[in-house]
Amino acid sequence: MESVVHLRSAVAVLGRFPALAGVDLDVDHGEILLLRGPNGAGKTTMLRLCAGLTPLSSGEAVVLGVDLARQAHAVRRRVGLLGHATYLYDDLTVTENLDFWARASGATTADGRAALDRLGVAHRLWSLPVHALSAGQRRRVSFSAMVARRPELWLLDEPHAGLDAAGRDIIDGLMREASSVGATVLFASHELDRAGDVATRAVEIVGGTITAPVPPAGAPLAASVAP
Amino acid sequence: MIRDVALVAGKDLRLEMRSRVGIGQVVPFALLVLLLFAFALDPERGVLDRVTSGLFWVVVLFCSVLFIQRSFGVEAEDGIIDALRLTGLSAPSIYIGKVAALVVELLALEVVLAVGVAIFYGTTFGGFPLLLTAAVAATLGIAGSGSVYGALSARLRTRDTLLPLLLLPLLAPVLIAATRAFEVGMGREAGQGWSWVALLGIFALVYLSLGALLFRPLMEDA
Amino acid sequence: MTTTTSRAASPVPAAPTGTGSRVTRILGIASLIGVAVLVLYGLRISKEDAQLGETIRILYMHVPTVSAAYLAFVITAVGSVMYLWKRSEFWDLLAASSAEIGVLFFALTILNGMLWGKITWGVFWRWEPRLTTTAVLFLTYLGYLAARAVPTSTRTRGTISAVIGIMAVVNIPIVHKAVDWWRGLHQEKTIFGTVDPDMKGTQLFTAYLGLTVFMLIFAWLLIHRFRVAWLAERANDVGLDAALAERRAEGTADGSANETADGSANETADSSANGPADGSANEPANESADESAGAGLGGAR
Numbered sequence: 058m059e060s061v062v063h064l065r066s067a068v069a070v071l072g073r074f075p076a077l078a079g080v081d082l083d084v085d086h087g088e089i090l091l092l093r094g095p096n097g098a099g100k101t102t103m104l105r106l107c108a109g110l111t112p113l114s115s116g117e118a119v120v121l122g123v124d125l126a127r128q129a130h131a132v133r134r135r136v137g138l139l140g141h142a143t144y145l146y147d148d149l150t151v152t153e154n155l156d157f158w159a160r161a162s163g164a165t166t167a168d169g170r171a172a173l174d175r176l177g178v179a180h181r182l183w184s185l186p187v188h189a190l191s192a193g194q195r196r197r198v199s200f201s202a203m204v205a206r207r208p209e210l211w212l213l214d215e216p217h218a219g220l221d222a223a224g225r226d227i228i229d230g231l232m233r234e235a236s237s238v239g240a241t242v243l244f245a246s247h248e249l250d251r252a253g254d255v256a257t258r259a260v261e262i263v264g265g266t267i268t269a270p271v272p273p274a275g276a277p278l279a280a281s282v283a284p
Numbered sequence: 285m286i287r288d289v290a291l292v293a294g295k296d297l298r299l300e301m302r303s304r305v306g307i308g309q310v311v312p313f314a315l316l317v318l319l320l321f322a323f324a325l326d327p328e329r330g331v332l333d334r335v336t337s338g339l340f341w342v343v344v345l346f347c348s349v350l351f352i353q354r355s356f357g358v359e360a361e362d363g364i365i366d367a368l369r370l371t372g373l374s375a376p377s378i379y380i381g382k383v384a385a386l387v388v389e390l391l392a393l394e395v396v397l398a399v400g401v402a403i404f405y406g407t408t409f410g411g412f413p414l415l416l417t418a419a420v421a422a423t424l425g426i427a428g429s430g431s432v433y434g435a436l437s438a439r440l441r442t443r444d445t446l447l448p449l450l451l452l453p454l455l456a457p458v459l460i461a462a463t464r465a466f467e468v469g470m471g472r473e474a475g476q477g478w479s480w481v482a483l484l485g486i487f488a489l490v491y492l493s494l495g496a497l498l499f500r501p502l503m504e505d506a
Numbered sequence: 507m508t509t510t511t512s513r514a515a516s517p518v519p520a521a522p523t524g525t526g527s528r529v530t531r532i533l534g535i536a537s538l539i540g541v542a543v544l545v546l547y548g549l550r551i552s553k554e555d556a557q558l559g560e561t562i563r564i565l566y567m568h569v570p571t572v573s574a575a576y577l578a579f580v581i582t583a584v585g586s587v588m589y590l591w592k593r594s595e596f597w598d599l600l601a602a603s604s605a606e607i608g609v610l611f612f613a614l615t616i617l618n619g620m621l622w623g624k625i626t627w628g629v630f631w632r633w634e635p636r637l638t639t640t641a642v643l644f645l646t647y648l649g650y651l652a653a654r655a656v657p658t659s660t661r662t663r664g665t666i667s668a669v670i671g672i673m674a675v676v677n678i679p680i681v682h683k684a685v686d687w688w689r690g691l692h693q694e695k696t697i698f699g700t701v702d703p704d705m706k707g708t709q710l711f712t713a714y715l716g717l718t719v720f721m722l723i724f725a726w727l728l729i730h731r732f733r734v735a736w737l738a739e740r741a742n743d744v745g746l747d748a749a750l751a752e753r754r755a756e757g758t759a760d761g762s763a764n765e766t767a768d769g770s771a772n773e774t775a776d777s778s779a780n781g782p783a784d785g786s787a788n789e790p791a792n793e794s795a796d797e798s799a800g801a802g803l804g805g806a807r
Contacts, residue, residue, distance in 0.1 A: 072659040073746055078753040110366055112661075130504070134372040142363025146295070148303040157295045161288075161371040186302065202367075265753045432673060436666050440656045450653065450670065453646040454677050457684035464688065479687070487680055494676060498669050501590050505665040 059122065061086050061210060061241040062107055066116035069099075069106050076102035078265035079116065084243065087236045091256035092245040099265040100245035101140060104212040107243065108138040121209055134162065137208030139216060143199050147188040151178065151198050154187060155205065162206040172201035177227055192219050197227075204231060211235055213244035217251060229255045288373050292381025296355060297388060306389050310350050314393060315400050317343050322404060332405040337466035340401055341422070341459050344394060348426045349448045351389050355382060356434035357443070368503070375500035379431060383492070386427040394419055411469030414477045418465035421484035425458050428492040435502045458487055525733035533726040540719035547712040564622045566712050570720030571615045572640065578608030578724065579647065579675055586671030589664055595739060598664040601671055603731040605650050607724060612644040635682075635689045642681050646674045660739070 062084035069077040076099045084090050092100045105111040107120050109129035118125040123132040145154045155169035173183065176197040187195060196219045203211070211232070217225045232242050232255055246252040253259070260267050300306050321339055325331045332339075359365055368378065401407050409415060433450045437443040461480040468477030548566045585601025588594075619637050620630045631637065650670045654663060 068750075070746070073742060073749065075746070075750045075753045078750055108366075108370065110369060130369075133370045136370065138366065138370060140363060140366075142366070144363045144367040146299060146358065146364070147362070148299055148358075149295075153295075153298060157291065158367065158371070160291055161368070161373050163372050264755065429673065432669065436669055437653075439662060439666070440653070440658055442656050446649075446653060446656065449645075450649040453642055453649060454673065456642045457677070457680045460684045460688050483680070483684060483687075490676060490680070491673075494673065498672065501665050502669060505662050 060084055060119075061088075061121060062243070063119040064117065067106065067113060067118045068115045069102050069111050070114040071102065071111070075114075076111075076265055077106065080262075080265070080267055082260065082267055084241060086239055086241055089232055089236050089242040089255060089257045090244070091252045091259040092243060092262055093247075093249065093252075093259055094245075094262035098262045100262055101214050102265075103262065104138060104140070104214055104243060104245060107132075107210065108136045108212050109133045110138070135208060136210040136212055137203040137206055138212045138214075139199060139203050140214040141218075143187070143195050144202060145187045145195065145199060148186055150186050151183045151190070154198065155202060158202040159205040164205050164207065168205045168207075169201065172205040173198070175204060175227070175231070176201045177223065193221060193224060196220055197224060200228070200231075207240075209240050211240060211242040211244070213242065215246055216244055217246060217248050225251060285374065285377050288377035289381045289384060292373070292378050293384040293388075296382060296385030299358060300385070300389060305354050306351065306393070310347050310354075311393060311396055313350065314343050314347050314397050317346065318397075318400050318404055327405075333407055334472075336401055336405050336407045337463045337470070337472075338459075339405075340397060340466065341462045343397060344390070344422075345426070345452060345455055345459060346448075347393055348386075348390055348430055349451060351386055351393075352430040352434040352451070353444060353447055355386060355431075356438040359435075360438040360443075365503070375503045376496040378503070379435075379496055379499040382434075383424075383427045383431050383495070386431060387423050390423045390427060391419070394423065408470075410471055411477070414469035414481065415466060418462055418469065418477075418481050418484060421481055421488050422458050422462040424488035425484060425491055426455060428488055428495050429454055432491070432495045432498055432502070435499065439502075458484060461487075525730045525737070527729075530726055530729050533722055533729070537719065537722040537726055540715070540722055544712070544715055544719045547708065547715060551708060551712075553708065561622055561625050562709065564618050564625075566716040567720075568615060568618045568622065569713065570716045571611045571618065572636075573717060574720050574724040575608045575611035575615060576678075577721075578604045578611060578728075579643075579678070581728075582608065582650075582671045583675035586668035586675075589668045590672075593664075595660075595664075595736075598667065599732055599735040599739070602654055602667060603728055603735055605647055605654075605667075605671065606731060607727050609644065609647045609651060610727075611724070612640060612647065615640055616644060633689060635686045638689065639681055639685045642685070643674075643678060646677065650674060 060083040062082060064080045064082040067077055067080040067082075068075060078099075080099075080103065092103065094100055102111055106113060106118060106125070109120070109123070109125060109132040112129065113125045120132050121135050123129070125132065144158075146157075149157070151173065152170070155173060156166045159166055159169035159172075178194065178197050178201060182190060182194060187198065190198065200216075213232075216228050216232075220228065229251070232244070235242055236257070244252070244256075262268070318339070322332060325335070359368065398409065402409065430451055433447055433454075437447045437450065440446060461483045464473070464475065465477050465480040465484070467473040468475050468480070544566065548563050554560050554562065581604040582601045585597045585604060589597035589601060616637065619640065623632055623637070624630050650667065653670055654667050656663075658666075
């Protein structure tokens with residue numbers, strides 16, 4: 058079965074800066090892959106590349122069977138990306154946002170509401186404008202918008218950031234659920250303990266390339282974490 | 285596609301109703317400019333009434349710049365452009381949706397402005413078929429071309445000063461044609477009012493088509 | 507994408523030291539000779555016109571400058587369409603260089619139009635169709651240049667310029683029509699004829715000579731300007747190869763052996779921000795302009 062994500066010598070140049078300087082990676086269906094690395098190493102760019110948002114400058118990149126060199130836009134509606142932004146209209150309410158984003162992605166408003174419940178967003182918040190929510194609540198709403206789309210590939214940039222313990226548990230649960238139904242999760246995180254628990258595998262990115270050896274599937278997690 | 289257009293337009297109008305930028309800021313600005321012109325030009329000597337059509341459309345143009353900045357400024361924040369690109373919405377759908385919302389906002393502004401002009405400048409409007417058609421055609425052209433430039437300049441750092449510089453020269457023919465059409469419609473000028481409307485119509489058609497085509501490359505390159 | 511990223515990190519080939527070549531030298535000399543001959547014919551040999559008097563001599567320059575400007579903007583439009591289609595740097599630079607020269611020629615057109623006006627009407631400006639249209643289009647393309655000057659990634663700049671180029675060129679006939687009708691209402695006589703009305707003999711010859719000479723000058727300017735732009739892009743790319751090497755070096759403890767010989771190629775602000783080991787400061791100044799606002803690139807990358 059071909060990989061969900063297949064990168065060979067992938068280079069992504071942002072402006073004049075080579076954020077990814079030659080990445081080799083293969084990710085299988087159902088994996089929950091942890092991307093570790095220092096700030097500025099290229100984790101965010103890698104996620105954006107897989108989302109089809111950042112163009113591939115050279116090398117090979119095939120995500121969900123789509124060749125990113127030629128048809129990056131075709132992969133977009135099949136992935137979910139959650140970065141540091143909120144991806145929400147501040148002036149609209151929670152439900153208005155979810156209704157819009159769910160329907161824009163081909164889901165229904167019911168899917169949106171269900172996602173809000175799944176993320177534990179209290180009903181009393183639903184009619185509030187997004188700018189009135191706390192950062193953690195906003196994060197949950199952003200997450201709901203992504204979950205409602207039911208993406209095949211989840212790309213998460215520090216998903217646990219800004220959430221309380223209950224929120225983090227929910228996220229972990231969601232990642233495992235996604236994996237169990239055949240979706241794939243790539244997430245970048247600095248919280249290695251919690252991340253280590255939920256991830257099935259980890260790789261290390263430094264200087265725009267993956268440095269830690271990529272072990273065969275099925276190897277225990279501890280062996281793949283570079284010292 | 286109609287569904288997507290309605291979705292985007294609905295979202296924009298809902299945003300407007302919620303944030304009240306149009307009602308709360310742009311319309312007062314328009315009325316303010318009417319006042320400023322009265323201060324600048326002597327209201328007693330009948331000058332204001334004579335230049336009504338021109339002033340009306342100049343104010344509409346300035347306000348359209350504000351509306352467009354608002355419409356696209358909102359999309360430029362919070363990673364929303366990325367989120368839009370990840371949805372399945374086609375670029376033309378998003379474009380037409382935003383144009384539709386802008387047209388509604390601009391037409392509402394024009395109504396308020398017309399009332400303002402009637403009151404403050406003592407202008408009497410007549411020849412409504414011509415006036416209304418001209419206004420609709422002009423508004424479509426403004427929204428159509430303005431949306432392209434709005435999307436384009438929202439990506440850049442100097443977006444607020446760049447947009448008027450790009451848009452207003454392009455809209456010169458709209459200003460000329462709309463003003464002439466109004467003058468003919470109100471009986472102040474002899475001439476082919478409907479020819480001017482035809483020109484406005486051509487402008488609108490050309491730029492709406494072009495805009496739908498050019499919107500995709502604009503959305504692609506982030 | 508530019509073609510140069512596929513180059514291996516080999517030594518950079520010697521760059522041309524100037525933008526001249528045999529073609530430009532031929533064009534340049536031809537232009538100079540042409541200008542001399544034109545001045546001779548324009549100011550001396552050809553006779554004054556029955557209608558326009560001596561002022562017809564300005565026409566020998568005015569018509570060519572406006573024609574060259576329109577040609578320049580057509581080239582910009584073609585370049586813009588081709589860029590959106592092929593995404594090659596050549597078309598983008600061609601469009602931009604041509605637009606610059608077009609704006610220059612428009613400025614010349616307005617200037618000599620104003621001179622003509624001062625002599626003929628006694629005032630520097632009249633709202634007659636030609637001048638008005640030229641003024642509107644001049645401002646339109648100034649906007650093009652302004653947009654191009656905003657710091658942003660090459661690809662974004664190229665796309666934005668191309669869109670503006672296409673939007674602007676489509677407006678040209680519409681502006682013409684609108685302004686002509688508008689001023690036509692007032693029975694303004696547009697005395698700015700084109701080359702044909704009632705010109706005979708040496709007058710006609712001088713007019714066509716003027717057209718030819720200015721086209722030569724236009725070609726010469728365009729080739730030089732394009733090459734300057736192209737060289738500027740190449741200079742930036744040299745920094746790219748070095749930056750790639752440095753970037754990879756972040757990962758290896760010993761700082762890697764991939765130094766390109768010319769350390770000063772790392773002048774561009776972004777590559778100079780790539781310190782070794784300490785990866786935290788890698789946010790080059792022009793980086794933020796590369797992402798769409800709020801793209802969530804945030805802190806950790």
